[in-house]
Amino acid sequence: MTHANLPQQPTFAEIAPRLETPAMKARVADLIRRYPSPQAALLQVLWLAQHELQWLPQAAIEWSAHQCKTSPVHAYGVATFYTMYQKAPVGKFLLQICQNVTCHALGSENLIAHAEKTLGIPADGAHVSADGLFTLLRVECLGACGNGPVMQVNDDFATDVVDGVVTMPKSISLTTERFDKIVAWCRANKEKGLVRDPLGGTLAGDLGHPGAEGASAQKQNSDYAPPPPALAVKAIAGTGVALTWKAAPEITELRIEHSSTESGPWAPLATCSPKDKEFAHATGIAGDCYRIVAVSGARVAKPSQIAKAGV
Amino acid sequence: MADTSPKVCTVNFGKGAQDISVYKSLGGYSNVGKRLFDLSQFELIDLVTRSGLRGRGGAGFPTGMKWSFVPRGGKPVYLVVNADEGEPGTFKDHFLMLEDPHRLIEGMLICGWALGVRTAYIYVRGEFLSAVESLNKAISQAYAAGLLGANIGGSGYSLDIYVHRGAGAYICGEETALINSLEGCKGQPRLKPPFPAVSGAWSSPTCVNNVETIMALPWILENGPEAYAAIGVGRSNGTKVFSVSGDVKRPGVYECALGLPIMEMLESEQFCQGVIGDLKGVIPGGSSTPVLTTAEASDAKLDYESLAAKGTMLGSGAIIAFNSSRNVVTMLQSLTRFYAHESCGQCTPCREGTGFANRVMKTVVAGKGRDTDLQLLLDLCEGFTPTTICPLAAADAGPIESFTKKFRADFEAAIARNPERAEERLHPNFRPGAFW
Numbered sequence: 001m002t003h004a005n006l007p008q009q010p011t012f013a014e015i016a017p018r019l020e021t022p023a024m025k026a027r028v029a030d031l032i033r034r035y036p037s038p039q040a041a042l043l044q045v046l047w048l049a050q051h052e053l054q055w056l057p058q059a060a061i062e063w064s065a066h067q068c069k070t071s072p073v074h075a076y077g078v079a080t081f082y083t084m085y086q087k088a089p090v091g092k093f094l095l096q097i098c099q100n101v102t103c104h105a106l107g108s109e110n111l112i113a114h115a116e117k118t119l120g121i122p123a124d125g126a127h128v129s130a131d132g133l134f135t136l137l138r139v140e141c142l143g144a145c146g147n148g149p150v151m152q153v154n155d156d157f158a159t160d161v162v163d164g165v166v167t168m169p170k171s172i173s174l175t176t177e178r179f180d181k182i183v184a185w186c187r188a189n190k191e192k193g194l195v196r197d198p199l200g201g202t203l204a205g206d207l208g209h210p211g212a213e214g215a216s217a218q219k220q221n222s223d224y225a226p227p228p229p230a231l232a233v234k235a236i237a238g239t240g241v242a243l244t245w246k247a248a249p250e251i252t253e254l255r256i257e258h259s260s261t262e263s264g265p266w267a268p269l270a271t272c273s274p275k276d277k278e279f280a281h282a283t284g285i286a287g288d289c290y291r292i293v294a295v296s297g298a299r300v301a302k303p304s305q306i307a308k309a310g311v
Numbered sequence: 312m313a314d315t316s317p318k319v320c321t322v323n324f325g326k327g328a329q330d331i332s333v334y335k336s337l338g339g340y341s342n343v344g345k346r347l348f349d350l351s352q353f354e355l356i357d358l359v360t361r362s363g364l365r366g367r368g369g370a371g372f373p374t375g376m377k378w379s380f381v382p383r384g385g386k387p388v389y390l391v392v393n394a395d396e397g398e399p400g401t402f403k404d405h406f407l408m409l410e411d412p413h414r415l416i417e418g419m420l421i422c423g424w425a426l427g428v429r430t431a432y433i434y435v436r437g438e439f440l441s442a443v444e445s446l447n448k449a450i451s452q453a454y455a456a457g458l459l460g461a462n463i464g465g466s467g468y469s470l471d472i473y474v475h476r477g478a479g480a481y482i483c484g485e486e487t488a489l490i491n492s493l494e495g496c497k498g499q500p501r502l503k504p505p506f507p508a509v510s511g512a513w514s515s516p517t518c519v520n521n522v523e524t525i526m527a528l529p530w531i532l533e534n535g536p537e538a539y540a541a542i543g544v545g546r547s548n549g550t551k552v553f554s555v556s557g558d559v560k561r562p563g564v565y566e567c568a569l570g571l572p573i574m575e576m577l578e579s580e581q582f583c584q585g586v587i588g589d590l591k592g593v594i595p596g597g598s599s600t601p602v603l604t605t606a607e608a609s610d611a612k613l614d615y616e617s618l619a620a621k622g623t624m625l626g627s628g629a630i631i632a633f634n635s636s637r638n639v640v641t642m643l644q645s646l647t648r649f650y651a652h653e654s655c656g657q658c659t660p661c662r663e664g665t666g667f668a669n670r671v672m673k674t675v676v677a678g679k680g681r682d683t684d685l686q687l688l689l690d691l692c693e694g695f696t697p698t699t700i701c702p703l704a705a706a707d708a709g710p711i712e713s714f715t716k717k718f719r720a721d722f723e724a725a726i727a728r729n730p731e732r733a734e735e736r737l738h739p740n741f742r743p744g745a746f747w
């Protein structure tokens with residue numbers, strides 16, 4: 001956006017009744033509690049503001065910055081960086097036709113030409129049709145190439161109208177006939193519009209980010225998981241039994257247990273430090289069974305695999 | 312030969328698994344209990360390493376190794392799922408999230424357990440509002456079922472998941488740009504190192520994984536890493552979800568074992584059921600990957616190593632097939648325009664270079680090309696590729712170099728329309744590359 005085409009800007013007093021509502025306040029608070037810093041909610045708050053006003057006047061960008069405790073210039077930079085924030089008023093139906101490689105190869109240029117002719121406006125996103133209903137915009141890949149060429153009307157993928165609903169059925173691409181059908185649907189539904197919640201609804205049951213304003217979440221308990229068991233335990237019988245293993249990180253102590261059968265009962269044999277990698281059982285014989293229980297502070301790992309002493 | 316590999320990510324497609332009761336009846340969340348809670352973090356990371364799972368977003372970095380870089384015991388660890396699917400040709404994550412959002416949540420629980428994550432975010436591109444809705448609904452159901460929130464299943468582990476809606480910037484698919492965008496800033500990539508695994512979102516250790524990578528985890532936990540590693544070829548283990556578009560009879564999202572011949576994907580009854588017209592070329596992994604001619608595609612296989620041997624990449628698995636009726640010159644211009652539009656403006660060589668390349672391509676398309684233009688484009692690519700923070704400029708060079716080399720006759724024919732084509736566009740001293 002350049003200064004030459006800055007649209008007429010409403011004052012904050014003019015837009016405040018739409019933004020300063022209890023519902024909006026609750027919504028913003030719910031967003032801010034999700035992140036460790038309020039600034040992170042900025043993109044989401046801008047979405048809410050744009051949804052209320054159908055575009056983002058400068059006063060709304062400043063209001064969003066204030067909500068997220070960041071500077072207006074930062075919010076202005078963000079709002080102008082992302083292409084989906086409308087910095088000038090658009091029609092009630094924003095028709096976005098993809099011009100990227102798949103859609104281009106499959107004929108999106110013809111569609112754009114057809115759309116421009118039908119609606120009498122260029123596909124530059126800066127013009128609103130005389131009836132105030134349509135803005136036409138060329139966009140880059142919309143992420144639905146399997147249906148190419150494709151179009152979005154506001155936030156809905158639209159390649160056809162089925163049972164009175166604008167939709168994108170599997171493998172149905174946009175054609176000039178279907179484009180006309182969608183435009184006719186928009187005209188017939190101009191009162192209702194095609195509007196969805198800009199953040200896909202709210203959540204229920206979430207706790208927020210630990211430490212964020214209004215959040216009830218607690219920090220992660222650092223020892224929720226058991227410590228890792230000793231790995232690759234081997235017992236070789238010779239003179240006595242030589243036990244070797246691979247110790248995992250986090251371990252503070254290794255308890256070696258012994259049994260004459262694989263099914264137990266297990267008797268404690270020795271305690272090793274995590275630095276040890278082997279243990280010699282002087283009285284062990286071939287056929288004896290061993291297992292290692294790793295301990296990390298108060299947490300006890302499940303016993304290692306059983307190693308049967310072989311020759 | 313039909314592909315008989317199991318469906319790891321797409322098994323619930325068309326079964327109504329968006330609802331938690333259906334997802335559970337199909338075996339979902341069955342391992343979020345003793346099976347998961349008895350595993351130590353170390354074992355779980357080791358399990359993922361042994362499965363050979365590699366990042367499905369494009370780079371193919373081993374997932375277990377990425378996780379092992381995350382330090383524990385200090386700052387909070389964040390998991391950010393990259394659902395900013397913007398690579399032209401790619402649309403798999405879109406359908407994965409629409410069809411099976413609970414599998415993503417289950418995968419995030421597994422990854423969260425392994426890394427000690429308390430708060431996780433799913434960064435969804437702005438255009439996918441329906442996917443955001445689907446995820447929010449699924450997350451709310453998971454909270455109600457006690458699968459998210461505090462002390463999940465009495466394990467002492469807590470996790471909250473939030474969806475963060477982007478607002479239309481391709482570059483936010485790059486992990487450090489995504490983190491900036493998550494923090495409420497412009498999506499401009501950061502210099503690496505430090506890598507996000509050490510210092511990412513809010514300077515904390517951050518694991519950024521693609522949707523498809525995370526969605527493979529429930530299957531790996533259920534069936535064991537050896538079963539997953541047994542699928543695929545060589546170092547390309549497991550299955551991959553491909554988005555196929557362009558001139559094929561049945562474009563769409565298909566999952567198969569890595570190593571499938573590309574022509575089988577395009578022609579078999581199981582997948583795309585054939586090419587419309589005579590195949591002229593195939594872009595194998597999204598718009599940034601160098602194009603393959605029909606001859607090269609005839610024996611190419613869909614796995615990381617064999618595509619690398621052909622000078623291209625598996626990328627995000629976005630296959631774009633086009634036939635001889637398509638104009639490769641305007642196709643390339645649609646790509647150069649895309650990269651010029653999506654350059655974030657941070658590094659001068661990319662900001663200026665991608666725009667310059669696009670202006671050259673525009674004049675070629677308009678019939679005003681010069682004989683020196685193809686060399687000029689290559690000089691530009693050489694200039695901007697190694698000089699930027701992120702790989703966006705290199706992603707522009709991939710199609711420019713491959714299209715102009717492999718379909719040279721088409722470009723020369725486009726230039727031949729200009730009667731003044733012999734004139735140089737630029738004085739040699741002003742050519743890009745003259746300064747370095």
